[in-house]
Amino acid sequence: MVTALLNYLIKQSSTPLSDVDKQLIRKAFVPKQFKKRQFLLQEGEICKYISFIVKGAIRQYTVDDKGNERVLNLGIENWWMSDRESYHKQSPSIYNIDAWEETQVLMLPKLDGWYDKVNAIPAFCEMRKKLDDAHHMAMQCRLNSAINNTAEYRYDELVQKYPEFLQRFPQHIIASYLGMTKETLSRIRNQQPKTLHP
Incomplete structure (x- = not known):
């Protein structure tokens, strides 16, 4: 499983990984498997790991007072998946994170200084900074789209950017992720050519 992460780091960073770096990564990351609907994190718990997804699909969401799931x-x-605020502050999380498929992850613990040790690896640090920038821009675009764009536009945007999501997650999860009802998403899909979605 660690080979997948090492290959990912090599692709994401211009800085080579030394043998010492690879050995540290193998020691730091904990491999774990989750069944469908099994929690990686539940609301109220402290997030103890940052997870790299080797195989599978994961969602992060909240549940409102009426029991409705809001997918973040x-x-x-x-x-990568975690509640970063809970992870770094070691505070209770407001999120649930669960596996939507049989899932394999590599988990980086916060405790015992493993995050700081791995983050000191130049290739990992370079990758993390790139991802932080990309994540910030993606969240900014998503927020802008939620405020200013129609449901149809948001769905088309998802089809263009993340078509794999439509294959991996059911319609009610996609609808929640896009901030619309299942009925609205169904209407949008029915109005479009079948080639645009599964």
Whole structure:
């Protein structure tokens, strides 16, 4: 499983990984498997790991007072998932994170200084900074789209940017992620050519 992460780091960074770096990564990251609907994190718990998805699909969401799920993030292979605020502050999380498929992850613990040790690896640090910038821009675009764009536009945007999500997650999760009802998403899909979606 660690080979997938090493290959990912090599692609994402211009800085080479030394043998010492690779050995540290193998020691730091904990491999774990989750069944569908099994939690990586539940609301009220402290997030103890940042997870790199080797195989599978994961969602991050909240549950409102009426029991409705509000999906914040979706992730598939070569994506990272965690509640970063809870992880870094060691404060209770407001999120749930669960596996939507049989999922394999590599988990980087906060405790015992593993995050700081791995973050000191030049290639990992370079990758993290790139991802932080990309994540900030993506969240800014998503927020702008939620405020200013129609439901149809938001769906088309998802089709263009993350078509894999439509294959991996059911319609009600996609609808929640896009901030619309299942009925609205169904109407939009029915109005479009079948070639645009599964």
